[in-house]
Amino acid sequence: MHQNTPVKLKDEERTRCEIWTRVMGYHRPLSSFNPGKQSEHDERKFFQEKTVL
Numbered sequence: 793m794h795q796n797t798p799v800k801l802k803d804e805e806r807t808r809c810e811i812w813t814r815v816m817g818y819h820r821p822l823s824s825f826n827p828g829k830q831s832e833h834d835e836r837k838f839f840q841e842k843t844v845l
Contacts, residue, residue, distance in 0.1 A: 811822045813833060822830060 812819050813822060814820075822833060825833065
């Protein structure tokens with residue numbers, strides 16, 4: 793059994809994935825954003841805060 797074999801799907805076999813984000817306390821799908829807000833979301837940088845012991 794090959795566990796790392798990539799799965800190849802045809803376009804008609806794929807399912808669209810909806811991306812949601814939290815803005816001002818509300819969860820909203822990115823598809824509802826205007827083009828400017830979608831671009832702003834693409835430019836965001838994510839980070840992980842270091843744990844202080």
